[in-house]
Amino acid sequence: MLARIPDGATVAASNRLAAQLAGRTTVGLACREPAPPLSDALQDGPQWVVVDLADPSVRAPCPIADTVRMLGRYEDLGYRRVVDDGDLRLLRRP
Secondary structure (H helix, E strand, O other): OHHHOOOOOEEEEOHHHHHHHOOOOEEEEOOOOOOOOOOOOOOOOOOEEEEEOOOHHHHOOOOHHHHHHHHHHHHHOOOEEEEEEOOEEEEEOO
């Protein structure tokens, strides 16, 4: 799933997945509002969102509820699911 994300992309990721992407992308945590905050125009949001909802490390620094809330927010803004394999999700900005 992570191979679908191109080098140099901007990504919001869950904790364990963020560590795997840090060497080749600009990555932030999916549970937090990006800076600058998301807008309806989407120009400021990450290009990709990737989460593992079964990852035990999502409790810290990010509670699972925050990750789920932000996933919903990204989808409300038009991000499309590329992968939805149970607990693994990959979204792409339109």
